Amino acid sequence: MTGRLQGGAPLTVGIDVGGTNIRASVVDADGEVLDTVTAPTPHSAKALDAALARTVRELRQRHDIAAVGLAVAGFVDADRARVRFAPHLPWQDAPVARTLTAELDLPVVLEHDANAAAWAEYRFGAAAGGHNAVLIAIGTGIGAALLVDGELYRGTHGIAPELGHLQVVPDGRHCPCGKRGCWERYCSGTALADTAIEMLATDPVTSTVLARDVIRDPGSLTGRRVADAAQDGDPLAVRVLADFARWLGLGLAFVSDIFDPDLVVIAGGVSTSAPLFLDEAREHYARSVTGAGHRPLARIRTTQLGEAAGMIGAAELARAALVTARG
Numbered sequence: 001m002t003g004r005l006q007g008g009a010p011l012t013v014g015i016d017v018g019g020t021n022i023r024a025s026v027v028d029a030d031g032e033v034l035d036t037v038t039a040p041t042p043h044s045a046k047a048l049d050a051a052l053a054r055t056v057r058e059l060r061q062r063h064d065i066a067a068v069g070l071a072v073a074g075f076v077d078a079d080r081a082r083v084r085f086a087p088h089l090p091w092q093d094a095p096v097a098r099t100l101t102a103e104l105d106l107p108v109v110l111e112h113d114a115n116a117a118a119w120a121e122y123r124f125g126a127a128a129g130g131h132n133a134v135l136i137a138i139g140t141g142i143g144a145a146l147l148v149d150g151e152l153y154r155g156t157h158g159i160a161p162e163l164g165h166l167q168v169v170p171d172g173r174h175c176p177c178g179k180r181g182c183w184e185r186y187c188s189g190t191a192l193a194d195t196a197i198e199m200l201a202t203d204p205v206t207s208t209v210l211a212r213d214v215i216r217d218p219g220s221l222t223g224r225r226v227a228d229a230a231q232d233g234d235p236l237a238v239r240v241l242a243d244f245a246r247w248l249g250l251g252l253a254f255v256s257d258i259f260d261p262d263l264v265v266i267a268g269g270v271s272t273s274a275p276l277f278l279d280e281a282r283e284h285y286a287r288s289v290t291g292a293g294h295r296p297l298a299r300i301r302t303t304q305l306g307e308a309a310g311m312i313g314a315a316e317l318a319r320a321a322l323v324t325a326r327g
Helices: 045-060 096-104 113-124 189-202 209-216 223-231 235-259 269-276 278-288 306-326
Strands: 011-017 021-027 033-040 065-072 083-085 092-094 108-112 133-138 142-148 263-267 299-302
Touching (some): 011 306, 021 045, 021 306, 065 096, 113 133, 189 223, 235 278
Parallel strands (some): 011 065, 263 299
Antiparallel strands (some): 021 033, 133 142
């Protein structure tokens, strides 16, 4: 079993609790991942609690663990102890931190997954040195986090900021949140596929590989497929990515008008395709922000920590809570 780091800094576990898989990592005080285990995500709250406890116990057999942090895609209360609601997880108003603390006899803290990723990027990655920073995690939808003066801003009830659900198109595309026209419905992996289908409906070009694929089986289309086709120069896919870049730039202009950050980090699965859209998005942002040409612009970077950011951030936040509790 490995113990504490030099100087006594404790090892902690960060867990990314996803709708499909649980990924748990032992992380040291420098943000380095030392060990990782994965498991399928169960479909009941009791089974999920048990699976999380098992992953931590497995890691404890090899490491001296002092605390646990969970990165959750859902609403976490202001005390970071209870999951109010998570659309892809079975918890509803669940005292997850208390349950796991009792089961493991370890301190457990919760955090929204975008907040955890933002904290990791701030401490060890692309947001290092940022004063007021925003993280935009673009995947199936949009997750977001805000750092103000180097501290996570969670809002009064622990829910802020839900930037993906800013309404950018009145009466636009339906969103699973219940509204219409949310930003994430035009700027996400899901949106890439929807935009391709809409473009073909209004301009039924059939001469591209992607167009023929969509016509043959619209349900098989994914954002990854669109991005790969754009990388290959497919004309329809290139148009879709240009539309995506426009919406990203416009959305970042809204975010800058509200928060005036000095740094924006683009994360999430779609960020791996950033060379296809980011420069164009920067141009739309620079033209669309209020006071364009007369104000400094935020630096826009892509994630350095990738899919490990949520685990690293959750582990680091658990370490910080442990230090605070010990005085």
